[in-house]
Amino acid sequence: MVRKTVTVELASGLEARPVAMLVQVASQYESNIYVEIESKRVNAKSIMGMMTLGLAAGEQITITADGTDEEHAVSEIEKYLSNQE
Numbered sequence: 001m002v003r004k005t006v007t008v009e010l011a012s013g014l015e016a017r018p019v020a021m022l023v024q025v026a027s028q029y030e031s032n033i034y035v036e037i038e039s040k041r042v043n044a045k046s047i048m049g050m051m052t053l054g055l056a057a058g059e060q061i062t063i064t065a066d067g068t069d070e071e072h073a074v075s076e077i078e079k080y081l082s083n084q085e
Contacts (some may be wrong), residue, residue, distance in 0.1 A: 001064065002064070002074045003064045005060055005062050006063055006077070006078045007081070009061075009082045010046065019050045022081070023045055023047045025076055026073065029067070029069045030068055031068065031070045033065045033074075034065075036061060036063045036067075037078055063078065
């Protein structure tokens with residue numbers, strides 16, 4: 001299992017379109033991937049779950065992945081969240 005704390009650096013935070021893109025990135029991997037902030041933990045492959053987090057730019061989240069491609073999955077999600085749009 002891989003855990004990594006990441007800062008959301010997307011200018012608009014995670015609104016509908018960026019959340020959909022994040023779910024697409026996460027869905028490419030076999031690993032179970034979760035996003036955590038404070039006491040909330042949701043499946044990164046669930047668009048409805050991700051929308052409930054209401055993440056804003058500058059917030060810190062923890063990404064957890066468990067599976068055969070966990071390292072690559074966390075790396076790619078971090079890369080997406082660090083993209084300055």
